[in-house]
Every structure is written in C-alpha cells, then in structure tokens.
Amino acid sequence: MAVLKPLGDAEMDERQRRMMDAMLVRGRDYNVFRTMLHHPAAMEAFLGWGSYILSDQNTLSVALRELAILRTGALRRCEYEFLRHAVIARQHGFTDEVLHAIAVGDRTPLTDEMAMVMKAVDELVVEGRIAPDTFERIRSTFGDHTAIDIVWTVGQYSQVCMFLLTAGVEPDPDVADDPLRPLFA
Known part of the structure; x- marks a missing residue:
C-alpha cells in the first residue's frame, strides 16, 4: 500500500509538472517518478546520477x-x-x-x-x-x-x-x- 501516493497531474506545481513532462517525453509515466516528485530537488539530483548508471558511459554491458x-x-x-x-x-x-x-x-x-x-x-x-x-x-x-x-x-x-x-x-x-x-x- 502506498505511503506516499504518486502525484497526479492536478497535484503538481509548475516545477513538478516540467519534470514530469520530461519523463513523459521519454515514455516514462511510472509511479516511481510520480512519487519522487514529492521532493523535486532530490529527484533532480537523483536523476543526474541515475543518468550515468543507465548510460553508455557505464562500462557494464x-x-x-x-x-x-x-x-x-x-x-x-x-x-x-x-x-x-x-x-x-x-x-x-x-x-x-x-x-x-x-x-x-x-x-x-x-x-x-x-x-x-x-x-x-x-x-x-x-x-x-x-x-x-x-x-x-x-x-x-x-x-x-x-x-x-x-x-x-x-x-x-x-x-x-x-x-x-x-x-x-x-x-x-x-x-x-x-x-x-x-x-x-
């Protein structure tokens, strides 16, 4: 059961909406991101590091x-x-x-x-x-x-x-x- 519910579109402020729009462009309308949006500054920093992990710069195949x-x-x-x-x-x-x-x-x-x-x-x-x-x-x-x-x-x-x-x-x-x-x- 969700302790922090994923934010719906109507619950987002302008910053959260911009961040979610960036996810949607990539086809990533996932509960994890909608839930992380409760703390946009932390999500933004997290996504920076996460981008490395999922990139071709990560030397793992x-x-x-x-x-x-x-x-x-x-x-x-x-x-x-x-x-x-x-x-x-x-x-x-x-x-x-x-x-x-x-x-x-x-x-x-x-x-x-x-x-x-x-x-x-x-x-x-x-x-x-x-x-x-x-x-x-x-x-x-x-x-x-x-x-x-x-x-x-x-x-x-x-x-x-x-x-x-x-x-x-x-x-x-x-x-x-x-x-x-x-x-x-």
Whole structure:
C-alpha cells in the first residue's frame, strides 16, 4: 500500500509538472517518478546520477547492468524494481527462466560472466562490499572501470529500492500481471 501516493497531474506545481513532462517525453509515466516528485530537488539530483548508471558511459554491458539491477531488487525484496527492470531485460534477450534464476539466486542458467556479476551483487548487498577475490576476478575479466561500475550500479539501485519500499510504491499497471510477480508475494 502506498505511503506516499504518486502525484497526479492536478497535484503538481509548475516545477513538478516540467519534470514530469520530461519523463513523459521519454515514455516514462511510472509511479516511481510520480512519487519522487514529492521532493523535486532530490529527484533532480537523483536523476543526474541515475543518468550515468543507465548510460553508455557505464562500462557494464546492458545485460550485465540489468542483471545487477534485477539481483539488487530481488535481494532487497523490491517487487517494483524487479518488475520494472524485467521489462528492459526481456527487451535485451533475458528469458523468464533467466529472470526467475536471478530472482532466486540460481546461477545455473547464467553465463560465467553473468554468474560472476551476480556473485558480486550478492556480496555487495549482503556484506556491503565485494570480497577481494571476487573483486580481483572481476577486475581481471572486465577491467577496473567495470568493477567500479558494479559498485555504483548496486549502490544506486539499493537506494532506489529503499525509496520504493519506504514509500510503498506499487507496480505500474503494465507490469501488474507479470508472471514473475508471485515471487514477491
């Protein structure tokens, strides 16, 4: 149940309306953004950093980035985040079998690179850091920038999950019937 309800168009001031219009131009009429608009200054700053995480400047491939986001959402028990990014992951070739595996922590159907990133995400969320041996393996496989970008991505989406869970943001209508939703019941 929503603690902070997503703002409707009639509830927004001029600044909030401009910010929402920028989201709508990109096709992003999502509850998360309408809820973040309760604090426009924080949302504006958040979107700046979030733009890096979702950009081509982030050295994680789209598939590995989405895996990191999905696994973070699953570990944080954040239905909204997982379902929202499952849409993106499917657009990049993830099957429901792989999405289910990410949700439950099963590395079996994953490539070695995906399994390595999932292990790093698990360590970050549970221990607050990537273990030295895992970090070194990631550095030697992907390089320093990607190893660091894993930390930034998990940190960013941990913050998003905390906001979503605290505010009680409910899944958007387009994902309400997702077959993976029961995993979060």
